[in-house]
Amino acid sequence: MPPLATAENVDTEAxxxxxxxxQIAQLITADLKTTTSFIVADSSDVRVPSYPEVxxxxxxxxxxxxxxxxxxxxVNARKDGRLTVGCYLYDVxxxxxxxxxxxxxxxxEWRRAAHRCADTxxxxxxxxxxxxxxxIAYVTQSGRDEQAVKRLAIMDFDGxxxxxxxxxxxxxxxxxxxxxxxxxxxxxxxxxDLQVRIFDVAxxxxxxxxxxxxxxxxxxxxxxxxxxxxxMSTAGNTDVFTVGxxxxxxxxxxxxxxIDTGPSYSPDGKLIAFVSDRSGSPQLYVMNSDGSNQxxxxxxxxxxxxxxxxxxxxxxxxxxxxxxxxxxxTMATNGADERIITGGPNDEQPTWSPGGSRILFQRxxxxxxxxxxxxxPADGGEARQILTPQEAxxxxxxxxxx
Amino acid sequence: MNRKPLLASALLLTAxxxxxxxxFPRLPVIVPLGRSQPAPPPAVAPGMMGSPSALQAxxxxxxGSDTVYFPPRGDALQPNATATLAAQARWxxxxxxxxxxxxxxxxxxxxRDYALAIGDKRASAVxxxxxxxxVAPQRIxxxxxxxxxxxxxxxxxTFVAAGxxxxxxxxxxxxxxxxxxxxxxx
Numbered sequence: 001m002p003p004l005a006t007a008e009n010v011d012t013e014a015x016x017x018x019x020x021x022x023q024i025a026q027l028i029t030a031d032l033k034t035t036t037s038f039i040v041a042d043s044s045d046v047r048v049p050s051y052p053e054v055x056x057x058x059x060x061x062x063x064x065x066x067x068x069x070x071x072x073x074x075v076n077a078r079k080d081g082r083l084t085v086g087c088y089l090y091d092v093x094x095x096x097x098x099x100x101x102x103x104x105x106x107x108x109e110w111r112r113a114a115h116r117c118a119d120t121x122x123x124x125x126x127x128x129x130x131x132x133x134x135x136i137a138y139v140t141q142s143g144r145d146e147q148a149v150k151r152l153a154i155m156d157f158d159g160x161x162x163x164x165x166x167x168x169x170x171x172x173x174x175x176x177x178x179x180x181x182x183x184x185x186x187x188x189x190x191x192x193d194l195q196v197r198i199f200d201v202a203x204x205x206x207x208x209x210x211x212x213x214x215x216x217x218x219x220x221x222x223x224x225x226x227x228x229x230x231x232m233s234t235a236g237n238t239d240v241f242t243v244g245x246x247x248x249x250x251x252x253x254x255x256x257x258x259i260d261t262g263p264s265y266s267p268d269g270k271l272i273a274f275v276s277d278r279s280g281s282p283q284l285y286v287m288n289s290d291g292s293n294q295x296x297x298x299x300x301x302x303x304x305x306x307x308x309x310x311x312x313x314x315x316x317x318x319x320x321x322x323x324x325x326x327x328x329x330t331m332a333t334n335g336a337d338e339r340i341i342t343g344g345p346n347d348e349q350p351t352w353s354p355g356g357s358r359i360l361f362q363r364x365x366x367x368x369x370x371x372x373x374x375x376x377p378a379d380g381g382e383a384r385q386i387l388t389p390q391e392a393x394x395x396x397x398x399x400x401x402x
Numbered sequence: 403m404n405r406k407p408l409l410a411s412a413l414l415l416t417a418x419x420x421x422x423x424x425x426f427p428r429l430p431v432i433v434p435l436g437r438s439q440p441a442p443p444p445a446v447a448p449g450m451m452g453s454p455s456a457l458q459a460x461x462x463x464x465x466g467s468d469t470v471y472f473p474p475r476g477d478a479l480q481p482n483a484t485a486t487l488a489a490q491a492r493w494x495x496x497x498x499x500x501x502x503x504x505x506x507x508x509x510x511x512x513x514r515d516y517a518l519a520i521g522d523k524r525a526s527a528v529x530x531x532x533x534x535x536x537v538a539p540q541r542i543x544x545x546x547x548x549x550x551x552x553x554x555x556x557x558x559x560t561f562v563a564a565g566x567x568x569x570x571x572x573x574x575x576x577x578x579x580x581x582x583x584x585x586x587x588x
Binding site: 145146148150171173174187189192193194215217218231233235236237238259261262275277281282303305306319321326348349394 | 475511512513514515516518519520522523526527529530544545546548550551552553554
């Protein structure tokens with residue numbers, strides 16, 4: 001991964017194009033290093049290619065360095081004040097171009113171009129869905145217990161562009177990105193009522209999902225973004241409902257006398273995983289997205305909660321409480337092959353990375369009781385802490401698609 | 403509005419019936435009476451009732467506690483809870499102006515959604531009990547805090563999370579809701 005080249009070193013709002021090119025190269029390197037699919041040579045360790053070399057690399061040199069792929073590119077200033085970021089991926093052995101992508105971005109959006117460029121390489125080499133131009137929505141918390149102030153916050157997956165969305169006047173919970181990554185459905189205590197609200201991130205506007213949504217909570221979008229599934233209490237019991245993302249009259253999917261809550265759609269939109277205590281303790285269930293064919297899938301010891309369907313549709317992540325340990329695990333969608341992937345003792349609320357390679361979750365430090373976010377490889381491994389300005393809970397991670 | 407003369411004549415009739423020994427000329431007149439009106443609810447300013455916090459303190463003193471506890475992941479009322487709730491119902495019947503909110507709580511071990519659901523179910527169980535004791539359902543609102551308000555109770559020298567419970571909170575006062583709807587004003 002050499003630094004990106006620039007045809008002409010020009011001043012922009014975000015600095016000289018040459019310095020942007022260097023930063024983009026560093027960011028792409030950092031992105032690719034978050035995965036286990038690459039061994040990335042730092043841009044500081046490789047020769048700076050000349051501008052013509054971007055489209056005609058000296059393959060003999062890269063072969064001598066035993067590189068498998070070469071990611072190269074350029075940053076040019078455009079006449080309209082924006083930047084053109086070009087991105088080329090070459091197979092060094094065969095000397096063929098594998099992928100090429102160009103982006104026109106405003107100078108201050110160069111990070112997005114870098115993430116998209118890293119995505120291009122990642123998708124081509126691994127065959128996985130893109131995951132670097134993604135954002136994390138979560139609940140930031142200051143104060144403890146009865147005095148806790150909770151606000152909706154978003155940031156890029158690498159922690160950049162952090163922003164608060166709500167003021168903290170009322171408690172907010174469980175944000176979930178829409179599939180397009182432009183809206184967030186969440187639970188709010190605004191006005192003293194527990195209710196589902198929708199936040200439009202680009203327009204910085206929010207609205208209630210239902211005209212009268214007393215005691216509704218825990219929303220999640222269907223994969224096509226047209227439907228929101230949520231929990232609502234009617235006549236003293238909580239059931240799973242769906243409603244159009246624009247609002248309307250909710251449709252009841254479950255009607256057992258027990259609690260049914262925590263819905264999560266499968267990526268094809270045909271199935272919904274949820275939590276029910278109809279067996280006497282909270283367990284995981286799966287049903288068709290019209291509510292039919294409800295069946296229990298979790299039979300292990302302990303109680304289960306917060307199911308999250310993986311992006312490839314193969315597995316369901318969950319929180320499992322067993323004795324004093326609350327840990328994250330995954331299981332096949334029929335309940336087989338349960339694997340616990342974190343050590344606890346207070347891990348909750350799993351969400352998948354857009355590519356499905358990692359699971360992000362909320363973790364409480366057992367020593368100082370501080371809540372934070374951490375991510376672990378989806379098939380188990382060392383968890384990595386995600387730094388946030390304040391305490392953090394309830395993560396949701398989604399790729400931007402606009 | 404001609405209700406006043408009508409009422410006046412009705413009063414006259416009653417007075418006549420009570421005073422039977424006076425030889426009163428029989429009145430062949432049939433007075434068209436309006437429909438009987440229930441007494442309008444007395445208008446009492448909230449200030450005269452005391453503040454919600456004073457009423458809350460009174461509730462705790464008169465009924466023993468404003469909180470009833472539940473077993474983990476359970477929503478069935480325990481025997482000591484029903485005793486407390488019966489006392490709360492008596493207090494609510496004696497203070498018909500009070501509006502309460504039942505705040506249900508989950509356990510810190512519950513998942514986020516399940517804690518909200520079970521908190522709501524516990525509060526609903528308490529509401530059903532109070533309504534069966536005669537408290538008007540319109541006076542009772544429900545809110546689930548899930549695990550957002552863990553609370554604390556003293557155990558020996560330390561404080562621990564209060565756990566699964568429902569707290570009866572006085573949120574305001576208003577004139578009592580009549581048992582049946584008033585006829586429209588004429």
